[in-house]
Amino acid sequence: MVRLSSLNDAARLGRKNAVIRPSSNLVLRFLEVMKKQGFVENFQRHGGHTPGHITVEITDKLKKCVLLSQRFDTKSRRIDAWARQILPAPEVGHLVITNFLGVMDHREAKKKNLGGRILGYFY
Structure with a gap:
C-alpha cells in the first residue's frame, strides 16, 4: 500500500x-x-x-492528501453526499474518482454524469 x-x-x-x-x-x-x-x-x-x-x-495550496485503502463505489447522484462527508467544506478540496474513462476529480465526474470508485481526496 x-x-x-x-x-x-x-x-x-x-x-x-x-x-x-x-x-x-x-x-x-x-x-x-x-x-x-x-x-x-x-x-x-x-x-x-x-x-x-x-x-x-x-505548492503552498496543499494541506492534506489521502489515498484511501478501501475504494468506495459511488453513483453520480451520490458524489455530492460523499464530498460533504469527506471534504472539510463545500468548495474546498477534491475527491479523486476512477471509472472507465480514467482518473478525475469529483467535479469533472459530476459534470460528465459518471460514477466510479473514490480513490482519495486532497485539499
Missing part, C-alpha cells in the same frame, strides 16, 4: 519537495489530477518498471 504521508509532512513543514515510495501507475494518475488542480507543480518517476520512487514538487 502506498502512503502519501510524505506529501502531508512536506506540506506541513513548508517544504517544496517530497518523495513517494513505492511508485505505481495509480499514484501517478492521482498526482496528475493534483497537478491539473494546481496542488502539485511537477513530479517525476524514477526506477523504470521496478517499484522505484516519485519525486514531487508541491
Whole structure:
C-alpha cells in the first residue's frame, strides 16, 4: 500500500519537495489530477518498471492528501453526499474518482454524469 504521508509532512513543514515510495501507475494518475488542480507543480518517476520512487514538487495550496485503502463505489447522484462527508467544506478540496474513462476529480465526474470508485481526496 502506498502512503502519501510524505506529501502531508512536506506540506506541513513548508517544504517544496517530497518523495513517494513505492511508485505505481495509480499514484501517478492521482498526482496528475493534483497537478491539473494546481496542488502539485511537477513530479517525476524514477526506477523504470521496478517499484522505484516519485519525486514531487508541491505548492503552498496543499494541506492534506489521502489515498484511501478501501475504494468506495459511488453513483453520480451520490458524489455530492460523499464530498460533504469527506471534504472539510463545500468548495474546498477534491475527491479523486476512477471509472472507465480514467482518473478525475469529483467535479469533472459530476459534470460528465459518471460514477466510479473514490480513490482519495486532497485539499
